[in-house]
Amino acid sequence: MTQTHAPTSAAPVSASVPMMQLKVKVLRFDPEKDKKAHWTTYDVEAQPGDRVLDVINHIKWYLEPSLTFRRSCMHGICGSDAMLINGRNRLACKTLVRDVAKNGGTITVEPIRGLKVEKDLLVDMEPFFDSYKAIMPYFINESPAPAAERIQSEEEAERMAHSSNCILCACCTTSCPIFWVNGSYLGPAAIVQAHRFIFDTRDEATQQRLGIMNQNTGVWRCRTAYNCTEACPRDIPITQLIEEVKRAVMYGQA
Amino acid sequence: MHHRYDVLVVGAGGAGLMAALYAAKGNVSVACISKLYPTRSHTGAAQGGIGAALGNVQEDHWEWHMFDTVKGGDYLTDQDAAEVFAKDIIDAVYELEHMGLPFSRTPDGKIAQRKFGGHTRDFGKAAVERSCYAKDRTGHMILQTLYQQNVKAGTTFYNEFHVTDLLIEDGRCRGVVAYELSTGELHTFHAKAVILAAGGYGRVFKITSNALTLTGDLMSIYYRKGLPLEDMEFYQFHPTGLAKLGILVTEGIRGEGGILRNDSGERFMERYAPTIKDLAPRDIVSRSIITEIREGRGVGRDKDAVNIDLTHLPREVIEGKLAEITDLARTYLGMDPVKDLVPIQPTAHYAMGGIPTDLNGLCLSDGNGGTVEGLYAAGEQACVSLHGANRLGTNSLGDLVVFGRRAGIYAAQYARQVEFPDMPENPERESVDLFDRLRNSSGKDNAAAIRKELQESMMNNVGIFRNGKDMEKQVGIVQELKARYANVGVSDPSRRYNSELIEAMELGFMLDCAEAMTASALNRTESRGAHDREDFTTRDDENWLKHTMAYKDLNREGQVQIGYKPVSLKGFTRAFEPKPRVY
Numbered sequence: 001m002t003q004t005h006a007p008t009s010a011a012p013v014s015a016s017v018p019m020m021q022l023k024v025k026v027l028r029f030d031p032e033k034d035k036k037a038h039w040t041t042y043d044v045e046a047q048p049g050d051r052v053l054d055v056i057n058h059i060k061w062y063l064e065p066s067l068t069f070r071r072s073c074m075h076g077i078c079g080s081d082a083m084l085i086n087g088r089n090r091l092a093c094k095t096l097v098r099d100v101a102k103n104g105g106t107i108t109v110e111p112i113r114g115l116k117v118e119k120d121l122l123v124d125m126e127p128f129f130d131s132y133k134a135i136m137p138y139f140i141n142e143s144p145a146p147a148a149e150r151i152q153s154e155e156e157a158e159r160m161a162h163s164s165n166c167i168l169c170a171c172c173t174t175s176c177p178i179f180w181v182n183g184s185y186l187g188p189a190a191i192v193q194a195h196r197f198i199f200d201t202r203d204e205a206t207q208q209r210l211g212i213m214n215q216n217t218g219v220w221r222c223r224t225a226y227n228c229t230e231a232c233p234r235d236i237p238i239t240q241l242i243e244e245v246k247r248a249v250m251y252g253q254a
Numbered sequence: 255m256h257h258r259y260d261v262l263v264v265g266a267g268g269a270g271l272m273a274a275l276y277a278a279k280g281n282v283s284v285a286c287i288s289k290l291y292p293t294r295s296h297t298g299a300a301q302g303g304i305g306a307a308l309g310n311v312q313e314d315h316w317e318w319h320m321f322d323t324v325k326g327g328d329y330l331t332d333q334d335a336a337e338v339f340a341k342d343i344i345d346a347v348y349e350l351e352h353m354g355l356p357f358s359r360t361p362d363g364k365i366a367q368r369k370f371g372g373h374t375r376d377f378g379k380a381a382v383e384r385s386c387y388a389k390d391r392t393g394h395m396i397l398q399t400l401y402q403q404n405v406k407a408g409t410t411f412y413n414e415f416h417v418t419d420l421l422i423e424d425g426r427c428r429g430v431v432a433y434e435l436s437t438g439e440l441h442t443f444h445a446k447a448v449i450l451a452a453g454g455y456g457r458v459f460k461i462t463s464n465a466l467t468l469t470g471d472l473m474s475i476y477y478r479k480g481l482p483l484e485d486m487e488f489y490q491f492h493p494t495g496l497a498k499l500g501i502l503v504t505e506g507i508r509g510e511g512g513i514l515r516n517d518s519g520e521r522f523m524e525r526y527a528p529t530i531k532d533l534a535p536r537d538i539v540s541r542s543i544i545t546e547i548r549e550g551r552g553v554g555r556d557k558d559a560v561n562i563d564l565t566h567l568p569r570e571v572i573e574g575k576l577a578e579i580t581d582l583a584r585t586y587l588g589m590d591p592v593k594d595l596v597p598i599q600p601t602a603h604y605a606m607g608g609i610p611t612d613l614n615g616l617c618l619s620d621g622n623g624g625t626v627e628g629l630y631a632a633g634e635q636a637c638v639s640l641h642g643a644n645r646l647g648t649n650s651l652g653d654l655v656v657f658g659r660r661a662g663i664y665a666a667q668y669a670r671q672v673e674f675p676d677m678p679e680n681p682e683r684e685s686v687d688l689f690d691r692l693r694n695s696s697g698k699d700n701a702a703a704i705r706k707e708l709q710e711s712m713m714n715n716v717g718i719f720r721n722g723k724d725m726e727k728q729v730g731i732v733q734e735l736k737a738r739y740a741n742v743g744v745s746d747p748s749r750r751y752n753s754e755l756i757e758a759m760e761l762g763f764m765l766d767c768a769e770a771m772t773a774s775a776l777n778r779t780e781s782r783g784a785h786d787r788e789d790f791t792t793r794d795d796e797n798w799l800k801h802t803m804a805y806k807d808l809n810r811e812g813q814v815q816i817g818y819k820p821v822s823l824k825g826f827t828r829a830f831e832p833k834p835r836v837y
Contacts, residue, residue: 032748049586061702065754066746070294072465075501075582077394078294094585118436119751125291138406139354139399148308149351151363160356164388164395168293200354234581 019045020103024055026067027110028120037117040064041106048098052107053081056092056121069121076233079169083121084110089171089231112174114183127183128170131190135212139197140205156201162236163196172228172238178221185221188228188238195241198248207252214249222246255441259285259410260669261662262445264417264430264472267295268393268651269633270451271400272658273615273665274409277449280666285410287417287432287443289452289467292401296453296465297654300393301578302506303385304655305373305648306347307340310364311383316340318375319384321830323649326372326535327606327642328783328793329832330485330801330821335640337825338613339649339656346655347386355399357388358575368575369509372535372646378837381533385648390504390578396651415441416756418685420448420475420629421678425619427629428675431685435756438749440682446669447628449661450476450609450617451654454634455767459602459717460709463495463502467760472635474763476609477770481619481626482803482817484637485607486767487775487785490645491718493539495601497559499586503579503598505647508532510571513563514543515595516551522560527837534837537644537784540600544718547599554597561595600718606645606784607774608637610803610819615661621803621819628668628675632661639801639821643783692758697741701758704735704742708761708768716772721788725776732769733812739765770804773814778802795832799823 022044029037042059053071060067069092070080076094083092086100086108101107115123141150166189173179173187194213197203213219219242228238260282263274270286277284288295307314320340324331351357351365358366367383375382388395404411412432418440419431429444452472456464477483493514494503508514514532516522526542527534534542543560552558564572572580572592583589583596608631610618615630615638632638633654640653708731715728739762746754780794781787800818807813823829 030748030750032750049588051586060753062700065744066748068751068753072290072294072467073296073299074466075299075499076585077299077391077578078290078296078465080290080294096585119748122751129291133405138402140406141352141354145348145352148348149357149365152359153363154359154361157356157359161389164356164398165391167298167394196356197354200356202354 017047017049020048020097020101022046022055022097022101023106024059025106025108026120028067029117030066030119046097048096050097051093052085052095052097052100052109053092055097056109068119077167079167082112082169082171082174084112089175091169091171091233094233112170114174114180125170128173128189131186132168132193134186135190135194136205136209137193139200139203141202142204150202152201159199160196163192163199163241165234165236166192167234169233171231171233175227175231177225177227178223182221184217186217188242191219191242191245192236192238195245198245210249210252213245219246219249255439256444257285257441258444258674259283260445261447261449261665262287262430262443263449263451265450265452265633265635266290266292266411267451267453267633267654268297268396268400269654269658270449271404272655273449273451273632273662275400275403275407276659276662277666278407278409280663280670282666282669285412285443286404287412287415287430289414289416291413292411293397295397296468298394298397299463299465299502300651301390301502301504302370302509303368303387303392303648304347304396304651305370305384305646306343306386306652307384308344308347308365308367308386310360311367312375314375314382314384316344317828318377318382320825320828321377322372322374323640323646324642324830325378325835326644326646328644328835329642329795329799330782331642332639332822333825333829334822335613335638337828339640339652342656343652346652346659350396350399350655353399353403355388355395357386368506369533370647371505371508371533371539374530381530385506385509387506389574390506390576393651396655417452417472417475418688418759420479421681422479422626422629423678426627426675428677429681431682433685435751438752440685442681444674444677446672446674447630447665449615449665450629450631450635451633451658452635454605455764456602456605458708458712458764458768458771460713461495461500461599462602463492463500464602469760469764470767471760471763473608474766477766477806480806480808482610482621482805483607483770484610484803484819485639485774485801486771486804487778487802488606488643488783489602489771490536490604490606490784491540491600492603493536493543493600494562494598496582496586497554497597497599500601501582501586502601502603503562503582507562507564507576507579510575511567514539515561515563516546517553518551522546530837535644535646537786538837540718541786543600559597559599562598563595564591565593565595604645604650605634606637606641606643608635611636611638613638613660614664615657616664621801621817630661630665632657643785688759689755692742692744692755695741695743697743699738699741699743701742701761704738705761705764708732708735708764712768716775719786719788720775722776725772728772729776732765732772736765736812766806769812770806770814773816774802774804777816799832
């Protein structure tokens with residue numbers, strides 16, 4: 001089924017920028033009426049600097065109001081709009097049209113994989129957050145705190161720079177082939193969160209965290225496919241962080 | 255479905271999460287409702303820092319911070335709130351560090367601090383390094399850390415539940431009604447105390463740093479009950495949003511030495527704020543930028559932006575301390591701040607006004623000391639009147655931890671002392687009506703089209719520069735859009751995740767916020783802080799050193815009644831006389 005036309009561009013860029021004609025193929029599924037997912041194609045106009053999210057919003061607002069997906073901040077910090085765009089996990093608000101399509105081309109949009117599809121592009125995030133909660137994702141230091149801050153060197157703080165950059169969008173975990181076939185694997189995002197605390201010099205629960213990572217749902221399931229690193233919209237070197245956690249488990253220390 | 259908690263928190267950004275943590279410490283049952291997943295809340299978008307007079311880099315004192323807050327607010331700041339804030343924030347920042355927040359560090363391992371707009375030493379003499387930061391993702395780290403601590407504390411969350419009504423009867427809050435997005439079911443939450451912390455309403459403007467979800471829901475629901483919204487005319491435009499997109503570029507960019515330049519490369523802030531130049535407060539910098547643009551010195555295809563210049567800074571600073579915005583400029587504009595000037599323009603950013611509260615977060619029902627028993631508010635949603643007419647950079651993150659904490663403490667204390675109030679008969683009635691109206695409308699008007707007209711007209715008529723003629727026009731436009739809104743049709747009949755229905759509901763909330771804001775702005779015939787009128791260009795302390803309280807007239811649709819509340823001109827130990835505000 002093809003629905004037609006889009007009168008205006010979504011993003012507020014100058015009118016004099018040349019418009020692109022696009023087909024946007026969306027994998028749709030409404031459990032209240034569909035037995036299985038089906039592709040629907042929408043013809044839209046867009047400017048090269050539009051975000052894919054601008055285009056999807058446009059489809060929702062002016063062509064197909066029932067189209068369902070999550071979105072919030074529009075600039076890659078809230079992590080709501082992870083989806084498969086042209087076969088790759090990305091944030092729709094951090095992906096520009098010109099980077100995924102040529103004039104007259106097609107953009108395909110599907111839900112991220114490995115989590116149950118609730119409706120259209122919206123998936124059940126609960127298993128993802130269950131894995132997050134399983135790694136004790138919180139700072140633990142039961143020693144009496146000083147009146148001011150706990151001292152930490154610039155180098156020690158920098159150790160957490162990559163892992164604390166995670167926005168829990170699930171792009172990494174849902175691009176991991178091990179996660180697809182084995183839902184009990186905690187997955188890259190949870191391991192990145194564990195890394196965040198294992199390598200925090202102020203945290204006192206390192207051994208407990210390494211124990212969780214050493215379980216059969218933990219780091220040893222990783223087969224170093226690098227999909228997670230490629231998928232991360234914030235350029236976190238996830239595979240490297242997982243390797244660091246593996247080494248810490250192996251040698252019993254961080 | 256029916257639920258019961260001693261304390262119920264609405265919203266899971268910084269203020270809501272802090273309130274939930276502190277309520278739980280008060281030995282009461284607590285739940286937190288969010289229309290998003292908590293980690294998606296907009297606190298995560300705050301970049302530059304949280305100001306506190308730790309004195310880690312330069313000498314600093316809470317009195318200086320209090321003074322900057324009061325002066326920054328153009329003396330509409332309540333000074334008792336500013337004193338409590340400037341003292342409490344020091345402990346609150348240490349507490350965040352004790353919760354594990356990964357702050358950037360000084361060479362001797364303390365929390366790092368940098369300059370920010372309007373932060374000065376010696377009561378305005380020169381800029382001071384007061385903003386504590388975690389690179390340029392301080393809000394992200396506060397949000398993550400507070401969520402983590404709530405996971406640790408076992409807080410119960412209702413994620414993707416959209417509050418549709420506040421149950422208030424006989425001046426007493428009794429709970430809320432919420433719509434569960436995944437099922438389309440209504441839930442009634444019976445509570446001894448409710449804390450509102452659901453954020454701002456920046457989406458009423460076309461160019462905004464705010465998330466799509468910031469639609470003023472709870473402010474509107476409060477206002478629909480005939481309760482007042484305070485100081486709605488004071489809406490902050492952040493000077494530096496990425497051109498055309500409005501995506502926030504932190505003030506930290508100027509704190510680290512970034513310079514604003516017009517089309518001829520001139521550092522124009524030297525003309526507007528000779529003492530602190532690019533580090534002047536936000537209202538002043540925003541007006542200066544718009545003045546440059548109006549006088550033909552803008553840059554870009556439409557000459558509607560100015561440039562921010564970082565090219566003289568070392569690459570390590572740009573890619574290290576300002577990594578987030580470097581990524582944003584590269585992603586969205588294809589520009590590299592290391593070698594390119596980046597075009598920026600002011601972007602609608604922060605509501606100084608909102609639901610009025612006292613210093614403990616208790617909601618006010620009028621300007622004469624009346625309160626709503628059992629109802630608290632904190633964060634951008636609330637107006638404890640810390641920010642007055644213009645909020646200083648970093649004071650929003652400070653506000654939400656200081657006053658989120660206080661709301662949590664006092665709500666729990668109250669809940670321990672009282673029994674559950676009786677519930678109103680048929681508590682879901684109003685919510686059912688609201689959805690029925692939207693679902694059964696046979697109208698063909700499109701919610702997105704109305705929203706777009708609202709955003710464009712608010713930008714043009716109640717933006718950075720204002721005048722009576724345009725605002726009168728806007729009063730009419732908002733009424734016309736409300737009339738059309740009554741006929742908006744929702745075509746998707748589904749129960750599960752009906753986001754068309756939710757977006758239509760949110761538009762109704764936005765229209766209310768715009769109505770209260772426009773009426774408040776039209777009424778205030780002076781220029782103060784972010785409220786700058788071309789037809790009343792000076793500050794008028796004799797007539798206007800008072801807070802606006804805007805009430806919806808429940809008998810006459812579209813009419814707003816304006817009342818007032820005095821400004822607290824004294825703190826507990828300090829007081830700063832209103833003076834002309836120059837930098």
